[in-house]
Amino acid sequence: MIKGVAGVPDILPSEIRNWHYLEAKARQLLENYGYVEIRTPIFEKTELFVRGIGPDTDIVKKEMYTFSDPRHESLTLRPEATAPIMRAFLQHKMYTKGSLVKVYYLGPMFRHERPQAGRFRQFHQIGAEAIGLENPSLDAEVIAMVDHLFADLGIQPIKLLINSVGCKVCRPEFRKRFTVYLEPKVAKLCPDCQERLKRNPLRILDCKNEACQEVIAKAPKLTAVLCHDCGSHFRQVQGALSFLKVDFTINERLIRGLDYYNRTAFEFVNPALGAQNALAGGGRYDGLAEEIEGVSTPAIGFAMGMERTLASLSPALRDPSPSFEGTFIATLGDEAFRSGMLISQELRKKGEKVVLDFEGRSLKSQLRWANKEKFRYCVIIGDEELKKRLVILKDMASAEQSEVPISQVIDRILSFAREKRT
Ligand code: HAM
Numbered sequence: 015m016i017k018g019v020a021g022v023p024d025i026l027p028s029e030i031r032n033w034h035y036l037e038a039k040a041r042q043l044l045e046n047y048g049y050v051e052i053r054t055p056i057f058e059k060t061e062l063f064v065r066g067i068g069p070d071t072d073i074v075k076k077e078m079y080t081f082s083d084p085r086h087e088s089l090t091l092r093p094e095a096t097a098p099i100m101r102a103f104l105q106h107k108m109y110t111k112g113s114l115v116k117v118y119y120l121g122p123m124f125r126h127e128r129p130q131a132g133r134f135r136q137f138h139q140i141g142a143e144a145i146g147l148e149n150p151s152l153d154a155e156v157i158a159m160v161d162h163l164f165a166d167l168g169i170q171p172i173k174l175l176i177n178s179v180g181c182k183v184c185r186p187e188f189r190k191r192f193t194v195y196l197e198p199k200v201a202k203l204c205p206d207c208q209e210r211l212k213r214n215p216l217r218i219l220d221c222k223n224e225a226c227q228e229v230i231a232k233a234p235k236l237t238a239v240l241c242h243d244c245g246s247h248f249r250q251v252q253g254a255l256s257f258l259k260v261d262f263t264i265n266e267r268l269i270r271g272l273d274y275y276n277r278t279a280f281e282f283v284n285p286a287l288g289a290q291n292a293l294a295g296g297g298r299y300d301g302l303a304e305e306i307e308g309v310s311t312p313a314i315g316f317a318m319g320m321e322r323t324l325a326s327l328s329p330a331l332r333d334p335s336p337s338f339e340g341t342f343i344a345t346l347g348d349e350a351f352r353s354g355m356l357i358s359q360e361l362r363k364k365g366e367k368v369v370l371d372f373e374g375r376s377l378k379s380q381l382r383w384a385n386k387e388k389f390r391y392c393v394i395i396g397d398e399e400l401k402k403r404l405v406i407l408k409d410m411a412s413a414e415q416s417e418v419p420i421s422q423v424i425d426r427i428l429s430f431a432r433e434k435r436t
Contacts, residue, residue, distance in 0.1 A: 021129030022136040032324050035331065037120060039166055040140045040318075047159050049118040049142050054098040056122070060088040065305050066097030068273025070214035077125040091124035094272070096299065096315055097306070099143050104307045109146065118142040120320070132290030132322050141296070141317030145303075148312040150247050153278045153298060154254030160282060160294050160316050161260045169284065169326045172293070174261060176280045177237070177268035178248035179216075182301070184241035185276075189215055191234045199229050219269040235266045247277050274299040278314065284326045293326060294318035338411050340367030340391075341427055342384035346377055347397035353405075353420065354395050360424050366431060385410060390434075391427055395420075 018024060025033060041051075060080050067073050079091040092098055099117060102108070108115050120140040127133050142159070144152055157174065164172050180188060193215050200208055204223040211218065219230060240248060255262055262280075270279045279297035287293075296316025303311035341361060345354040351370075358368040369389070371380045377394065384392050394406040394415075405423050408415040418426055 019135065021127070021134045023134060032327065032331070033320070036167070036320060036324060036327075037140070040120070040163060041118075043159070043163050043166060044118040044140075044142055047116070047142075047155070049116040049144075052099060052102065052117040052119055053121070054092070054095060054102050054119070057089045057091050058098050058101065060090040062097050062101055062306065063090050063093060066100070066274055066302055067094070068214070070210065070217060071271060071273055073125060073271060077127055079124045079126060093125045094123055094317065095119050095121070095139065095141055096143060096272075096274070096317070097302065099315075100145070100299075100302050100311075100313065101306055103145055103311070104303060104309065109311065112146070114144060114146040114152075116142065116144045130290065132287060132319075132325060134321060138320035139317040140320060141315060143313060143315035145311060145313040148247075148300065150250035150278075151254050153251045153314050154258060154260070156296065156314050156316055157251075157255060157262075157278075157280055158258045158260050160296070160318065163318070164282060164293070164323075167323065168328055168331065169293070169323065171285055172326075173263065173283050173285060174280065175265040175268050175283065176251070176255075176262045176278065177265055178240055178244055178251075178277050179269055179275050179279050179297070180236055180240050180244050181276045184239055184244055185216070185236075188234070188236050188239045191239065192216070192218075195233050196229065202226075202229050214273070216269055219267050220271055230267070236269075237264070237266050244277055251278055270295060270297060274302040274305065276300050280316070282318075284322070287322065287326060290322060292319070293322050338388050338390040340369065340389050341393060342380070342387070342389040342391070342410075343368060343370045343393045343395065344377055344380040344384065345371060345395045347400075350395040350397050350400055353400060354393070357393065357395075357420075357423060361427060364424070364428055366427065381408075391430065393423055393427075 063078060064074055073093050078093055081089055083089055099119065103115065118141065120138065122136050122138050124136055126135055129135060144156060161174060193211065196211055196215065196218065200211060203211065203218070203226050204221065207218045207221050207223070207226050218226060268279050268281060275297040277298045280295065281292050282294040283291045284293050285291060294316055298314040300312040302313065303309050343354040343358055345351040354370050358370045361368045381392060389410055392408040392410055394408060399405060403420050404417045405420050406415050407418045407423060407426060
């Protein structure tokens with residue numbers, strides 16, 4: 015038997031309500047903050063991710079699903095959506111639409127990571143990008159929006175970590191100090207970090223290896239060397255968050271796994287989730303547009319992991335019981351089945367949900383099934399009743415039933431449905 019790929023799960027019908035619930039909540043909230051959906055392709059030119067995310071990041075070095083198309087062009091399944099959105103923004107000159115463009119997205123991302131609880135090779139993100147302004151109040155609004163989303167979803171406990179990762183002006187100074195501090199301790203670092211020390215020492219801050227964590231515990235802090243502008247920007251972000259009553263903790267080691275960030279970096283973690291506890295992450299990426307096309311465009315955004323967020327939902331929301339809805343048509347005999355088909359089509363054309371039995375089951379088992387599936391009404395058509403041009407209409411919630419002329423059954427169900435909606 016051919017099974018699915020490890021770390022690439024199916025989303026089964028039994029789980030789909032939770033996904034729809036999360037998607038609907040997120041869409042509504044992001045639209046309330048003025049974001050409009052954008053859909054970029056599942057794959058892009060590899061170069062976009064190498065330049066955008068950074069050649070020394072784990073994502074680019076080890077985790078991309080890269081393939082050659084028949085014309086030998088190197089393409090990659092998107093590991094994230096920020097670089098593709100910036101590509102689309104520049105390609106379609108979306109900056110002509112105004113000085114601030116706000117877009118949101120949701121969909122699958124692909125990273126070749128070691129699968130474990132909360133870590134998949136195909137996973138889903140909901141995210142948003144606000145492109146065009148450097149204003150620190152915008153950073154605060156994006157962070158407050160994610161906080162609002164988690165509050166709306168009732169997710170507890172949740173912790174917001176923020177940091178400033180500086181800019182092109184102050185980061186080289188930090189890099190110098192950090193390297194000077196690490197060089198005498200290089201033997202204690204893991205092989206990956208020994209390599210990182212030569213190429214991109216800041217990535218060491220992101221290493222999960224315990225020995226490396228110990229070495230960096232006493233390292234100089236990035237926030238201590240922020241330039242005047244970055245320091246002021248970070249203070250204003252904190253001020254605006256406090257003003258908006260969003261609780262946060264400054265984590266000076268928060269560097270994030272993508273190289274495009276500058277200034278604000280943030281993560282929402284659920285401490286109850288174990289190792290893969292980051293539910294959402296984001297930050298400012300004022301240099302990404304320049305990396306892609308050479309035009310400077312400041313921007314900030316976030317992405318939330320849908321699988322991890324769903325795992326954090328309270329069990330009541332995670333498994334919302336379906337409400338009574340729709341009509342089931344139970345039939346007995348060929349003539350009855352044909353009438354059932356006609357009634358179903360008629361009702362569906364009027365916008366109703368209707369399901370008909372195709373298995374020729376006994377009436378009892380059809381009704382048992384309709385009850386289990388929580389249908390609101392059942393129309394029972396038997397060949398005997400049909401001779402009298404009658405059907406039985408059963409309200410599945412109250413179990414009341416009555417005989418109705420077949421010519422009236424459609425109007426009866428439509429008027430019940432209308433009543434229920436008002
Ligand atoms: P990221 O931190 O790489 O950021 O991913 C965001 C979220 O996606 C994580 O916090 C996590 O919940 C989820 N996630 C990431 N990898 C996996 C995985 N292998 N399995 C399950 N969930 C995962 C970004 O992707 C940036 N593009 C966010 C951003 C938007 N920054 C600015 N704008």
